[in-house]
Structure formats: structure tokens, C-alpha cells
Amino acid sequence: MSTATQPNIDAFRTETRAWLEEHCPESMRTPVKGFDDYFWGGRQPKFKDEDQKLWFENMKSKGWTVPRWPKEYGGGGLSKAEYKVLKEEMESLGCRTPLFSFGIHMLGPALLNFGTEEQKKEHLTQIANGEIWWCQGYSEPGAGSDLAGLQTSAEDKGDHYLVNGQKVWTSYADYADKIFCLVRTDKNAPKHTGISFLLIDMKAEGVTTRPIKLLSGSSPFCETFFDNVKVPKENLVGTENEGWTIAKYLLTHERSMIGNVAKMDKTLDKYAVDAIGKVNGKLADPVNRVETAKWLIDEAAFNLTLERALDEAKAGSPPGAKSSFFKYYGTELNKRRYELMMSTGGFDNLIWGENAEEGKTPREFCRTKANSIEGGTSEVQLNIIAKHILGLPKS
Amino acid sequence: MALVLTEEQQMLKTSAKEFFNGNAPIASLRDLRDKKSEAGYDQLVWSEMANMGWTGLVFPEAYGGLDFGYAGLGQILIESGKTLTPSPLMSSVIVSGTMINAYGSEEQKKTLLAAIAAGEKIVTLAYEESNAHRPHTAEASVSNNQLSGTKKIVLDGHVADTFLVTARTEKGLGIYVIDAAASGVSVERHTMMDSRNAATVTFSDVPVLAMIGLPGDGEKIMDHVLDVARICLSAEMLGSMEEAFERTMNYLKERKQFGVSIGSFQGLQHRAAHMFCEIEMCKSLVLKSLQAIDAESDELATLASMTKAKVGEIAKLVSNEGIQMFGGIGMTDDEEIGFFLKRARVAQLTYGDYNYHIDRYAALKSF
Ligand SMILES: Cc1cc2nc3c(=O)[nH]c(=O)nc-3n(C[C@H](O)[C@H](O)[C@H](O)COP(=O)(O)OP(=O)(O)OC[C@H]3O[C@@H](n4cnc5c(N)ncnc54)[C@H](O)[C@@H]3O)c2cc1C
Numbered sequence: 001m002s003t004a005t006q007p008n009i010d011a012f013r014t015e016t017r018a019w020l021e022e023h024c025p026e027s028m029r030t031p032v033k034g035f036d037d038y039f040w041g042g043r044q045p046k047f048k049d050e051d052q053k054l055w056f057e058n059m060k061s062k063g064w065t066v067p068r069w070p071k072e073y074g075g076g077g078l079s080k081a082e083y084k085v086l087k088e089e090m091e092s093l094g095c096r097t098p099l100f101s102f103g104i105h106m107l108g109p110a111l112l113n114f115g116t117e118e119q120k121k122e123h124l125t126q127i128a129n130g131e132i133w134w135c136q137g138y139s140e141p142g143a144g145s146d147l148a149g150l151q152t153s154a155e156d157k158g159d160h161y162l163v164n165g166q167k168v169w170t171s172y173a174d175y176a177d178k179i180f181c182l183v184r185t186d187k188n189a190p191k192h193t194g195i196s197f198l199l200i201d202m203k204a205e206g207v208t209t210r211p212i213k214l215l216s217g218s219s220p221f222c223e224t225f226f227d228n229v230k231v232p233k234e235n236l237v238g239t240e241n242e243g244w245t246i247a248k249y250l251l252t253h254e255r256s257m258i259g260n261v262a263k264m265d266k267t268l269d270k271y272a273v274d275a276i277g278k279v280n281g282k283l284a285d286p287v288n289r290v291e292t293a294k295w296l297i298d299e300a301a302f303n304l305t306l307e308r309a310l311d312e313a314k315a316g317s318p319p320g321a322k323s324s325f326f327k328y329y330g331t332e333l334n335k336r337r338y339e340l341m342m343s344t345g346g347f348d349n350l351i352w353g354e355n356a357e358e359g360k361t362p363r364e365f366c367r368t369k370a371n372s373i374e375g376g377t378s379e380v381q382l383n384i385i386a387k388h389i390l391g392l393p394k395s
Numbered sequence: 396m397a398l399v400l401t402e403e404q405q406m407l408k409t410s411a412k413e414f415f416n417g418n419a420p421i422a423s424l425r426d427l428r429d430k431k432s433e434a435g436y437d438q439l440v441w442s443e444m445a446n447m448g449w450t451g452l453v454f455p456e457a458y459g460g461l462d463f464g465y466a467g468l469g470q471i472l473i474e475s476g477k478t479l480t481p482s483p484l485m486s487s488v489i490v491s492g493t494m495i496n497a498y499g500s501e502e503q504k505k506t507l508l509a510a511i512a513a514g515e516k517i518v519t520l521a522y523e524e525s526n527a528h529r530p531h532t533a534e535a536s537v538s539n540n541q542l543s544g545t546k547k548i549v550l551d552g553h554v555a556d557t558f559l560v561t562a563r564t565e566k567g568l569g570i571y572v573i574d575a576a577a578s579g580v581s582v583e584r585h586t587m588m589d590s591r592n593a594a595t596v597t598f599s600d601v602p603v604l605a606m607i608g609l610p611g612d613g614e615k616i617m618d619h620v621l622d623v624a625r626i627c628l629s630a631e632m633l634g635s636m637e638e639a640f641e642r643t644m645n646y647l648k649e650r651k652q653f654g655v656s657i658g659s660f661q662g663l664q665h666r667a668a669h670m671f672c673e674i675e676m677c678k679s680l681v682l683k684s685l686q687a688i689d690a691e692s693d694e695l696a697t698l699a700s701m702t703k704a705k706v707g708e709i710a711k712l713v714s715n716e717g718i719q720m721f722g723g724i725g726m727t728d729d730e731e732i733g734f735f736l737k738r739a740r741v742a743q744l745t746y747g748d749y750n751y752h753i754d755r756y757a758a759l760k761s762f
Binding site: 269272273278281282283289290292293294296297298300301302304305307308311312314315325328329379381382383385386387389390391392393394395 | 397398399644647648655656658659660661664665667668669671672675676677678679680682683701704705753754756757758760761762
């Protein structure tokens with residue numbers, strides 16, 4: 001619980017704003033345009049330019065790549081209230097996220113909760129400092145929505161596990177240094193109870209990846225193969241055969257990340273007006289005008305609901321299965337936004353072109369279709385809401 | 396401001412819930428309907444509400460109020476929405492009271508507002524003339540200090556002591572105070588589909604007592620007051636949809652077909668889960684908008700239209716799904732779920748429906 005008093009918070013705001021003004025380069029205050037505008041970290045870090053590097057280094061020095069994590073693991077040690085201030089101030093200046101990774105949004109929270117002291121020291125610090133790029137090895141060809149049906153096996157060989165099997169849809173497996181993986185350690189147990197959570201180095205012998213091309217034309221994810229891969233025992237997180245609890249906990253964080261509806265440099269009404277103009281002061285397409293208004297209202301309601309959930313959490317009421325609800329609503333909202341952009345954008349948005357810059361909107365439009373699939377489909381989220389929030393009986 | 400209730404607001408909500416459950420459940424609405432109640436609402440319940448200070452909750456202490464704020468009043472409305480309790484809270488307190496408090500003269504506040512705050516007088520706004528929401532237009536007019544015209548759908552018109560009436564002037568819209576007992580006033584009571592009352596009121600050369608504001612102030616006054624009303628009505632509608640949804644979820648757990656609870660069918664589960672999400676959206680909009688009234692926010696008009704549009708849309712969804720998921724029994728008058736459908740439709744058209752507010756929102760956003 002934060003004990004920050006109001007005057008302290010006000011002072012923190014003043015300091016923070018001044019610090020950001022001084023340390024955030026101008027170019028890092030513009031909206032991100034695509035994948036390579038984010039810095040993802042890794043053993044061979046790729047910075048787009050000097051400003052990106054400087055901004056990352058500055059934020060890292062404050063522990064603000066992961067502002068809420070404890071200082072001893074490379075975090076900023078901020079209270080909830082201070083974190084809110086930092087976010088607000090970054091938003092008002094338009095500061096970019098200095099480091100984005102699955103380490104921060106997925107593995108980190110799981111390790112904070114389930115990791116040993118050694119694991120936290122090693123991995124959290126590396127994540128905070130942007131030294132390791134993590135990817136997620138959950139899904140398999142036969143285990144998607146029914147994730148607990150996974151078959152990749154880890155055999156106990158005394159001082160190590162021997163891992164065999166295949167993962168699929170592994171985002172950025174071809175860039176990643178390490179993978180957090182769900183593996184089966186007990187073939188005879190009921191499916192949810194024989195699963196363990198393992199950390200595996202992508203450089204280990206027997207790990208190979210093969211990129212898969214997406215509808216949008218890019219290849220951000222892969223098939224990942226494990227062929228007699230030796231994994232040291234200390235890379236087990238939590239207890240053997242109890243990995244499902246960690247898996248689910250991590251998923252709630254993943255869903256919160258995906259459910260956020262990103263702000264764009266142009267609001268949807270502005271996009272529509274610029275694309276098709278007005279007649280008598282009203283958007284030229286009356287049907288689109290209604291749909292756009294409706295979308296903007298839903299977006300505002302969604303953001304207010306996120307804000308309310310944070311305020312309620314602060315007031316002590318538990319977050320519960322809320323991540324499923326935000327994941328479902330947020331991703332459906334994002335898909336609707338792009339449907340509307342495709343509609344107002346007209347013929348111009350049909351041009352695919354030769355690269356991501358040229359065919360930006362149609363490619364992004366295609367990409368949004370994944371939002372309601374990745375991290376658990378919309379249907380699966382609705383199942384969770386029905387069962388865990390509404391208490392409806394199992395189907 | 397945090398999007399949570401303060402402790403005092405939470406306490407008020409709890410006592411309102413107990414009060415309406417204990418004194419004005421849906422069975423009493425049915426009773427009022429079946430017995431063709433003279434007033435159309437339970438006068439005992441109304442005087443109790445006045446005794447508890449709810450009729451004066453949002454007004455200054457100088458006029459007998461408690462100065463507690465609209466976010467608090469909103470909680471009472473949410474709870475009254477759950478029991479579908481009819482009362483002149485909307486027409487007299489929220490619309491007329493808010494108008495006089497914000498735009499009335501000192502004299503009007505001392506007399507009219509104090510009487511509204513005490514629950515002693517019912518004052519209602521008479522402004523609609525056509526078949527759709529048009530708050531800025533009026534054919535009614537005043538000459539020689541006498542008002543003539545016909546107003547439709549005047550809420551609680553048949554029990555009003557005083558009317559606030561819109562009429563056109565050379566400068567624009569004006570708002571006039573008229574005694575309901577004056578000669579030339581004729582009131583025709585109508586019962587609406589939700590069993591509440593609205594009247595058609597005809598004014599023939601009725602002497603006006605006073606004005607609220609000046610000729611030409613009417614549009615601005617109506618916008619502000621109706622925005623408050625739209626938000627408050629949305630709070631009531633939210634309560635109704637929460638209750639209808641809860642009843643529907645209980646039924647899904649209770650009712651068995653094919654040997655299992657119907658709530659185990661995924662075709663119903665997904666629709667239920669979707670409704671849950673939409674209701675959460677409505678809760679956030681309603682709370683934000685109620686707080687915006689108290690904060691005298693510049694965004695009030697935008698928030699009011701956003702809220703009334705969204706809540707109207709979801710009230711329709713939830714009340715329709717309620718009936719569908721109850722099956723045949725949902726179509727009977729004995730089962731109460733249908734009352735929510737009827738109320739949702741009346742509330743939807745009051746102070747501007749979904750279409751009106753989507754259009755207004757876009758216009759406010761200049762597109
Ligand atoms: C862009 C992208 C990135 C991804 N990144 C990763 C990653 O980094 N790591 C990783 O491990 N995975 C990743 N995934 C995989 C993702 O988690 C799975 O695709 C997802 O869980 C769905 O599994 P599936 O593809 O096997 O679909 P299926 O489970 O086969 O589903 C097919 C359809 O059936 C429906 N369905 C299935 N079960 C039910 C049910 N019980 N009730 C109702 N409907 C049901 C689904 O909703 C869906 O519509 C990624 C996916 C995408 C698209």
C-alpha cells in the first residue's frame with residue numbers, strides 16, 4: 001500500500017515532469033509508427049537511432065523501464081500513486097515507452113510472484129536492463145484454446161530436463177534470446193496437473209525456429225522445435241507439475257497488455273474527416289458518421305472502465321477475472337476501429353504496395369484480426385467471463 | 396477525481412437500496428397500475444423520500460437542501476431503477492429543481508425551489524410539442540403576458556402544481572412559470588407503456604407568473620438542465636439494466652432444459668458475458684458524468700450525449716435479451732422481467748433517444 005501523501009505526490013509530479021522534459025529527446029515524443037519504433041532489448045540490442053538509445057539509457061538509469069518493480073531487481077520502486085503520475089506525465093509529453101518486451105509484461109510479473117530469489121535477481125534485472133529478449137512458448141499445433149492439452153515433454157534426467165516437442169505461433173522466436181515454455185512433466189496426470197514452467201535458452205543445442213508469414217505480410221512469429229534439448233533444473237519456475245497456475249497468472253498479464261486500445265496520432269473522427277470531408281458541417285458519409293460516433297463513445301467508455309478498475313483496485317476491491325473482460329472488449333474495439341478506417345479510407349487503403357510504409361493501413365487492418373485470437377480468443381474470454389464472473393455452470 | 400464512490404455516497408446507496416426494496420418493489424408498481432392510482436405514484440413513498448432529504452439532496456441548504464451533490468443523487472436513482480419505482484424525482488426535483496436552482500431568481504428559489512426540495516410541490520417542465528425530442532423549438536407563444544400552446548408528454552403533468560413552459564419569443568426560446576390551477580390550463584392524463592404518467596397540456600391565454608431567465612436564454616438553459624436530466628435518467632436506466640441482468644442470470648442458473656441448466660449453453664453464455672461487459676461500460680460513463688455535474692465540467696454536454704446514447708442502446712439490448720432468455724414465461728404479465736422492457740423503451744425516448752444523442756455527440760465533436 002502506498003503511503004504517499006498529496007504534497008509528496010505533487011512534488012513528485014513537478015520533479016518528474018522536469019526530469020522528462022530534460023531527458024526525453026524530441027523525436028521520442030512522437031507517436032510510434034511501427035514495430036521498429038519500439039526498442040525490444042536483447043543480447044544484440046538494435047537501436048533505430050541515437051535518440052532511441054539515449055532515451056532508453058536515461059530511463060534505465062532511473063529504473064523506469066519497469067517503474068513498479070523493486071529497485072533491487074532494476075526497477076524504479078515506485079508506488080501505485082507515483083506510477084500513475086509518471087504515466088500521466090509521459091502521456092502528456094507524448095513520451096514513448098523506452099523498452100517494450102514480453103519480459104516486462106508477461107514473464108516479469110510471473111517471476112515476481114513465483115520465482116526464487118536467484119531467478120528474480122538474474123532474470124528480472126536482465127529484463128529491466130533490456131539485456132534479454134524473451135519469447136513465449138505456450139501454443140502448440142494441437143493445443144491452442146485448449147492450452148492444457150500441450151504435449152511438448154520434459155523428461156527428468158537427474159540434473160537436467162530433456163525437452164522434445166514443438167511450439168507454434170511463437171512471436172519473435174527468431175529474434176529472442178530465451179523462451180519461457182510450458183512443458184509436460186507428467187504424462188499420466190490429468191492434463192492440468194502434469195504441466196511445468198521452464199526457462200530455455202534459444203541458443204541451446206536442439207532448438208530451431210522457422211518463421212511463418214502473416215496476412216499482413218510480415219513474419220513476426222515462428223514454429224519452434226525442441227529436439228533433445230538439455231535444460232538445467234534451476235530453470236524450472238515454481239514447483240514441478242504445478243506450472244498451470246503460473247501459466248494462468250501470466251495470461252492475465254498478457255491479456256491486459258493486448259486489451260489496451262492504443263492511442264493513435266489521429267482520432268477516428270479526424271481520420272474520417274480528412275479522408276472523406278464534410279457536407280454541411282457533417283461527415284460526408286452519414287452511415288460512417290454514426291458508426292464513428294458510436295466507436296468513439298465506446299472507446300471513451302472502455303478507457304473510463306480501465307481507469308475505474310484501477311481506482312477500485314486502489315480502494316481494495318480485487319481485480320478478479322477482469323483481464324478477460326478487458327481483453328475481449330479492447331480487442332474487439334480495436335478491430336472495429338480498423339474496419340471503420342478501411343471504410344472511410346476508401347480506395348487508397350486498397351494499395352498494398354511493396355513495404356509496410358506504403359500499405360500501412362491495410363496491413364495493420366489485417367494484423368488487428370489477430371487481436372481477438374492471440375492471448376486466448378474472444379470466445380475463450382467470453383467462456384471465462386461466463387464461468388468466473390457470472391458463475392454460470394460449465395457447458 | 397477517482398472513479399469510485401465516496402464512503403458517504405456508498406452509505407446513501409445502501410440505504411436507498413433497502414428503502415426501495417422494502418417500500419417500493421415492482422409489486423407496488425403493478426398495484427399502482429392495476430388500481431389505476433390517482434397520482435400514478437405512491438404518495439407515502441414520496442413523502443418518505445422527502446423526509447429523508449432526497450428531494451432536496453442536491454440543493455443549497457439555504458433552500459432546505461443538503462448540498463450533497465448529483466453523484467449521490469445518482470445512487471438513489473440507480474437503486475430506484477432496480478425496483479422501477481415511479482416518483483416525481485425526475486420531473487420535479489431533477490429537471491425543475493435544477494433549472495430554478497441554476498437560473499431562477501432569489502424569489503423563485505425561496506418559494507418554488509424550497510417547495511420542491513421539501514417535496515411539497517410538484518413542478519414539471521412542459522416543452523415537447525412534436526412527436527420527437529426537440530428541446531429548442533416551440534410554437535407556443537406569449538402575448539400580453541398570456542401563454543398559449545400545447546405541450547406533449549409532460550411528465551407527471553396531471554399532478555403538477557406548477558408548470559415551467561417553453562415558448563418562442565422574438566429573441567429565441569423563453570421559459571415561463573405557470574400555475575397549474577390557472578384558468579385556461581387543460582390537462583389530459585395519459586398512462587404510458589411503463590405505467591407512468593405523462594400529460595398533454597393545453598394552455599389557452601394563461602397568465603404567466605414569471606420567467607426563468609430572460610427571453611432568448613431558453614436554449615442555453617434547456618441544454619444545461621436537460622444534460623443534467625439525461626445523466627440522471629441514465630443512472631436510473633443503469634439500475635434497471637443491472638437488475639434485469641441479474642434476474643436473467645439467476646434464471647439461467649435455475650431453469651433446466653435437456654436435463655441441465657440453460658445457463659450451461661454456450662449460445663446463451665456468450666451473450667450474457669457480452670452484456671456484462673457492456674453494462675460495465677455504462678457504469679463508468681454514468682459515474683463519470685454524475686461527477687461531471689458536480690464538478691461543473693465543460694464537457695457536460697458531450698458526456699451527457701455519450702452516456703444517454705450508450706445507456707439507451709444497452710438498456711435495449713439487456714431488456715430484449717432478458718425476455719428472450721426467459722422464454723415463454725418472459726412474455727407473461729405475471730413475470731416481472733417484461734416491466735424492464737417497457738420502462739427501458741419509455742426512458743430511451745425521454746430527453747432524446749440513441750439517434751438524437753449520437754447525432755448530437757458528432758455535432759459537438761464537429762464531424
Ligand atoms: C499474432 C499472434 C501471435 C501469437 N503469439 C503467440 C506467442 O508468442 N506464443 C504462444 O504461445 N502463442 C501465440 N499465439 C497463439 C495464440 O495464443 C493461439 O492462436 C490462440 O490461443 C488460439 O489457439 P488456436 O490458434 O489453436 O485456435 P483454436 O483453439 O483451434 O480455435 C479455433 C476457433 O475455435 C474457437 N474455440 C476453441 N475452443 C472453444 C471453446 N471452448 N468455446 C468456444 N469456441 C472455441 C476459437 O475461439 C476460435 O474461433 C499467437 C497467435 C497470434 C495470432
